[in-house]
Amino acid sequence: MARLTSDMWGTGAHDHSSEMVHVFRMRLIALGSSFAAGPGIAPQVDAAAGRSGNNYPHLLARRLGLDSGDSTQLLDLSVSGATMLNLISDDQDTGDKVFPPQLSLLPSADDDDQTIITVTGGGNDMFYIGSMFARTLSMTLWGRIYSHLFMTQDQKQGLENPTIASPDQVIERFNILLDDLHKRFPRATIYLVEYFAMMGPDTVGGRHVAWSQDQVDRYKQTADQLKQIYAQAAKGRANVHIVPLAQASYAHAIGSKQPWVSDGSILNFYRGGAFHPNLAGMKAAADLIYDTHQKLYTKA
Structure with a gap:
């Protein structure tokens, strides 16, 4: 297959070896939670969803030559705080808006479409980033003050009494999601975009x-669990591919000189982006997905 470039998507491409012309009508669909949505990153195109116009789906769309403002070219359904159940079957109440299950918002498939679907999720099912919020708010004086002044009772309850799924349950939810996507879009290319590393060699x-260094190491173990969940979910699925963001971002975790994620400072809590990807991270993620796609569809 000829190398695909951004000019070829959505406009048409010449295969000079056969002198044939094929027009690709590309569509990018993004599903997931906050590590896809981009809370705290300007501009926020949907404040209730914590969704940024500079998250990796929007940046990737631009790399692909798509109009990120056209929902027929980029359909970004990511919502901060979403669990895999919110992707599959459950409504999600963010406090400002109720979002239906992300699968329920998908368009019908078109056999002439080149569809790419990105998925980032599972961490909220395991209370991964939420536990970082809870620890910071309970272990610091400013955190306790912030919690008292700015958090609702429901938010406090969610952090104090979380519902935590087992790794096996998260894998099962991924399988349900991927089975459904394959039925809807049998020709789609699906990318499971791993979580950014939060704890790294410099943390x-x-x-x-x-928290303590022991807890840092435990968070690294949770991150490894998420990587294993993604690998297990993709296993045996020809159209599902891992984007190895966890490894790529490990040297850019909290405490590094060039972090791709935000720390748990009071300012980042106030902005809504604490313990989440920053703009540099979103750019790096978009580049990694693009490069992964190029390699997949390029043959010598």
Whole structure:
């Protein structure tokens, strides 16, 4: 197959070896939670969803030559706080708006379409980032003040009494999602975009985060679990591919000189972007997905 470039998507491409012309009508669909949505990153195109116009789906769409403002070219359904159940079957109440299950918002498939679907999720099912919120708010004086002044009772309850799924349950939810996507879009290319590394080689407990170095190591173990879940979900599925963002971002975790994620400072909490990807991270993720796609569809 000839190398696909951004000019070829959505406009048509010449295969010079056969002198044939084929027109691709590309569509990018993004499903997921906050690590896809981009809370705290300007501009916020949907404040209730915590969704940025500079998240990796929007940046990737531009790399692909798509109009990120046209929902027939980019359909970004990501919502901060979403669990896999919110992707599959459950409504999601963010406090400002109720979002229906993301699968229910998908368009019908068109056999002439080149569809790419990105998915980032599972961490909220395991209370991964939520536990970082809870620890910071409970272990710091400003956190306790912030919680008292700015958080609703429902938000406090969610952090104090979380519902935590097992890794096996999260894998099952991924399987349900991927089975459904394959039925809807049998020719689609699906990318499971791993979580950004939050704890890395430069993260020092008690300095860059409120908790101990032992807890830093436990968060690394949770991150490894998420990687294994993604690998297991993709196993045996020819159209599903892992985007190895966890490894690529490990040297850019909290405490690094060039972090791709935000720390748990009071300013980042106030902006809504604490313990989440920053703009540099979103750009890096979009580049990695684009490069992964190029390699997949390029043959010598």
